[in-house]
Amino acid sequence: MNDNDKNKNNSGAFPVMKRKDKSLSEQIEIIDLDMTPIMNLFMVLIPFLMSMVVFTQIVVIDFSLPPSSVEETNTESSKELDISIIISKNGFRIVGTGNKLDLIPQLEGKFQLEKLRALLKAVKFQYPSQKSVVLVIEADILYDDIIQFMDICRESQFPDIALSGDIG
Numbered sequence: 001m002n003d004n005d006k007n008k009n010n011s012g013a014f015p016v017m018k019r020k021d022k023s024l025s026e027q028i029e030i031i032d033l034d035m036t037p038i039m040n041l042f043m044v045l046i047p048f049l050m051s052m053v054v055f056t057q058i059v060v061i062d063f064s065l066p067p068s069s070v071e072e073t074n075t076e077s078s079k080e081l082d083i084s085i086i087i088s089k090n091g092f093r094i095v096g097t098g099n100k101l102d103l104i105p106q107l108e109g110k111f112q113l114e115k116l117r118a119l120l121k122a123v124k125f126q127y128p129s130q131k132s133v134v135l136v137i138e139a140d141i142l143y144d145d146i147i148q149f150m151d152i153c154r155e156s157q158f159p160d161i162a163l164s165g166d167i168g
Contacts, residue, residue: 081127083158084134085116087141087149094119111145113152120156132160139165 081096091105091112101119104112124130133153137146146163153161 081123081130082134083123083130083132084136084164085149085153086136087111087145088138089140092116092149094123096123111148113148116149117152117156120153120158124157131158132162133158134162134164136164 084095086093086095089106091103093103094101094116104115106112120133135146135149135153150161
């Protein structure tokens with residue numbers, strides 16, 4: 001065998017001695033991970049998140065939908081009205097059982113909420129046991145305006161507020 005034959009046979013593989021020198025077990029060093037910075041981060045982060053729970057409050061507005069069918073009225077409900085406030089882009093109108101007040105138009109793009117407050121207080125004075133009001137709202141009324149109407153109804157001691165869509 002000449003040197004060329006030896007080089008062909010050994011060209012793809014390492015000699016036995018070189019494999020032993022290339023082992024990785026002697027080069028790997030065991031490292032102990034320091035978890036202190038991560039633990040410190042959690043020790044600060046967890047109380048911070050827990051304190052944010054105290055400051056976060058979710059506000060829920062209670063309302064109910066009007067009944068789908070007309071229920072029989074009893075003798076106690078004869079002293080109560082079916083009050084509806086029809087809210088449109090032109091203004092609002094209060095409608096009671098058999099009575100309909102004139103439309104109170106918007107002034108400079110704002111609803112006249114003080115007039116609503118006065119009218120609801122007058123109704124509450126006449127019918128002190130009345131607790132429910134139905135807001136009939138057109139589709140193009142802003143959410144903020146609806147909330148203002150609901151707030152005034154609650155201030156005027158009408159806690160049971162029902163929402164209804166436009167009746168046409």
